[in-house]
Amino acid sequence: MAELIEYSSRSEAARQLAASIAERLRGAIAERGEASLVVSGGSSPKELFEYLAGQELDWSRVTVVPSDERWVPVDDPQSNERLVRETLLVGPAARARFVGLYRETDKPAEAVESVAKALVDVPRPLDVVLLGMGDDGHTASLFPHAPDIQDCLDERGPCVAPTVGPPARLSLTLAYLTDARSIDILIFGTEKRRVFERAQAVGPVAELPVRGVLHLERPVAQAHWAE
Template identity: 35%
Template sequence: MAWIEHRYPDAAALAAALAARLEDVLREAIASRGHAMLALAGGRTPFPAYRALAARALDWRKVVLMPTDERCVPHDHPACNLREMREAFASAQGVRFASLTVDDGDPGRSAVHASTLLSQHAGTFDAVVLGMGNDAHTASLFPGAANLAAALDPLATFDACRIDPRPLPPEAPFPRITLTVARLLRARGVHLALVGAGKRAVLREAQAARDPLRQPVAAILDSPAAVHIHWSE
């Protein structure tokens, strides 16, 4: 399916629009199915949208939020996506969080935990929110990682796996647990949020080359569901 691009004048406008779109998704899911589940990326770009969304008057008790990926660190560590997500959604009373890692972040036990968790949350995501790094990684699908090809396989029968970026990013030198492409694309909609001309140039290259091993974000662009690209200067 072709992607749909949304351009905004600045990051604040992007955050407001993304929050409004996710609110609509949640309201529709709760009204039609009685519950909703989102997979949400970490990183700087989407968190203003999450904070805006958390302030909306929704029946948050019927919503499950899951990180798209997680660093293998304790849940109170500054680098933990789940910790940041809990803070962003502090005003969303009753919302439930599904963690991909165990409390102390042990990589081996976290991989087993994630597999069990995802067997219990096997339904289609109502929406997936992703970001992208300057190396074209998305979630924790890093180019050059040893098991990247398996994680990119759209027919993979496993929903999450451990990824060890090579080299480890100096700002976050930790192994990761990531949802696979097959699981990320089991969604009613995918939203890719980017800020800056540099990220746009990286995305344009990925759109043209369509080589997921070199630019993993390219695998997301082939989603059977709608892919919304939200971009601002």
């Protein structure tokens, strides 16, 4: 069962979690000479990324991968790659190796093989996985009750996220994301707290995909919440 950590403010959550993530990355680099960091998109992690970019560590030994991607050009405001490049991969952190998921193809299905090949060189198990959660219980681009959602829960690489409506998405699968040494979930607001509490109860993962993370025996995920 995931551990819930509460903070006095969103800024405090961002500061403390950024420092914790940096410490774990430093530990991974000391242990095996490199580290891997998977990060979510959306608005919630923006301030955290800004704090994390200022942390002292050897960014040249860190590989950064988005948890999922909307199928839009990388200069589009909806692009997770754009968010990561503009808020995290700046200053010293620009030295990190970035493995993006987007390819210039009409559909994400046409890019799965290329992305899978690029992911082969990402250090595994993943050292830090930072996820978010939607009001509907989705995490990454794993949406509840979506067609073929089970494929994206079970497979080990990228999958075409079975979402309803544009833009199309490509997501790392639950099996890939949970092959990790540590997992953090950043949650803000009262409604998401309610969803988190629902997801802590036993039930189908396809109903609330974040359950697949919250109920892990190893690693035990940490959920970070502020109003």
